Amino acid sequence: MARRNARRAGALAAGFILAGCAVGPDYKKPQTWSPTQWQKAATQERTSALSVPTEQEPDAQWWSVFHDPELTSLEQRLAAQNLDVLQASEQLAVSRGQLLLAGAERFPDLAASGSYSRVQHSSRQLQRIVERIGSNSPGLIPDSAAVGDATIPLLNNWQDGVQASWEVDLWGRVRRQYEAAKSYTNASMEERRGILIARQSELASDYMALRSLQEQLRITTANRDAATRLLQLSQSRYKSGLVSELDVDSAQSELQHTNALIPQFEQRIAMQVNAINLLMGAPPGGLNTELAQTAGIPLVPPVVPIGLPSELAHRRPDIREAEAELHAATAEVGQAMADFYPKVTIDAGFGLQSFSFRDMGMWSSRMWNVGPSITIPIFQGGRLTGQLQMKKASQKAAALRYRKTVLNAWREVDNALTAYQAEQKKNQRLTVQVAADRRSMDLAQSQYTHGLQNYLQVLDAQRRLLSSQTSLAESTANISDDLVRLYNALGGGWETTFPLAQPKPKHT
Secondary structure, three states, rough: OOOHHHHHHHHHHHHHHHOOOOOOOOOOOOOOOOOOOOOOOHHOOOOOOEEEEOOOOOOOOHHHHHOHHHHHHHHHHHHHHHHHHHHHHHHHHHHHHHHHHHHHHHOOEEEEEEEEEEEEEOHHHHHHHHHHHHHOOOOOOHHHHHHHOOOOOOEEEEEEEEEEEEOOOOOOHHHHHHHHHHHHHHHHHHHHHHHHHHHHHHHHHHHHHHHHHHHHHHHHHOOOHHHHHHHHHHHHHHHOOOOOOOHHHHHHHHHHHHHHHHHHHHHHHHHHHHHHHHHOOOOOOHHHHHHHHOOOOOOOOOOOEEOHHHHHHOOOOOHHHHHHHHHHHHHHHHHHOOOOEEEEEEEEEEEEEEEOOOHHOOHHHEEEEEEEEOOOOOOOOOHHHHHHHHHHHHHHHHHHHHHHHHHHHHHHHHHHHHHHHHHHHHHHHHHHHHHHHHHHHHHHHHHHOOOOHHHHHHHHHHHHHHHHHHHHHHHHHHHHHHHHHHHHOOOOOOOOOOOOOOOOOOOO
């Protein structure tokens, strides 16, 4: 008895060893290149810059650094309203369904069935069989004439039972298939995160552009009011005979030129609001009231946390997606290799069959079968070889795609850091220019009022001031937009909406 149990245990252990064998390459996480520190332009100590990036841990809700309640509200509602994000969620559901299909092959296929049929067998066929037997074996059937008139009556055929089938995964084909499906599901999950942060970035950029246009409209309106006052002053001086009609015409022309800019800004503002409406899944005009109130251009904070360089590969969904696709491609190579080996399936069934429903409960009506079946690929016309070559090429392509994704990520971060620093320098110079143009405008207007300058000097100062003020407003918005692009390049914004699955606590 002990020897028999030992044999059974040995056979069971051998089965587990065989079941644990999987052909093909095992996936190894690729080494991701990253610099030891950010570029010097980004990590230098704060001097005269408006805002300096630091290696502090960034906030997942990066838009909160602008301290703009309306922007924060829009970003928090985006994931539940944006149609692209919702579509990506449904695509993820499709991928999870495919994972369930792949995982189902790891388990036995068990099905119950029952049937009833009214059967009329061929009496003529029976007669032919009897005649053949009688002619070959004289005396076996004494009255062949009577047999020749025999007919088979209508029969009731009752049958029910349970059938089971299970593939013994000796070479890991099923496990590799499930591994690939799971990796594709992870890739779909990262794709949804990537779409989310792209739409979050797009929303913030559109919001900055909207506030910039509203600020430029405010500046243009203020300059229109100033041009109106200058026209009134020119008309008054013309009536007094102090200036010629040329000053009045020049002032009138400048006023109309400034007035002509206002409809253009209003049109661009309406288009920008519609762009935000689309991102929020709202029809045109849906957020007009909410966005009509001008809140000014959101300003960047003095210190911008951007984290450590080594964390980039863990934050960016596109890198994580490319890695998951590489994992899936590696598993598919093993799946293709397993197709070269024999496929072993164990089939089993048990049921009852009888010509009478009353006999279905009798043990003598039982029928059963159990046994393995094996399929060995002998000749496939090169199909298996071609499939393996294709999967190996796909794996190499996925590896190259991963490398390119990582390099592109660092390119985007480097460009964003450079643009962020450069725009701040430009903004500082424009601030100085606006202050100088405003003093020039005040001085020219004062001298014109006292008759010390002609109107051409005032007109030139007025145009320079409007141009520099508009450029400064655009630059201020560009700084905020560059910070948005920097956070987008860093891959933040999905952590609270679609967080990673938390590890389950271990029970002791």
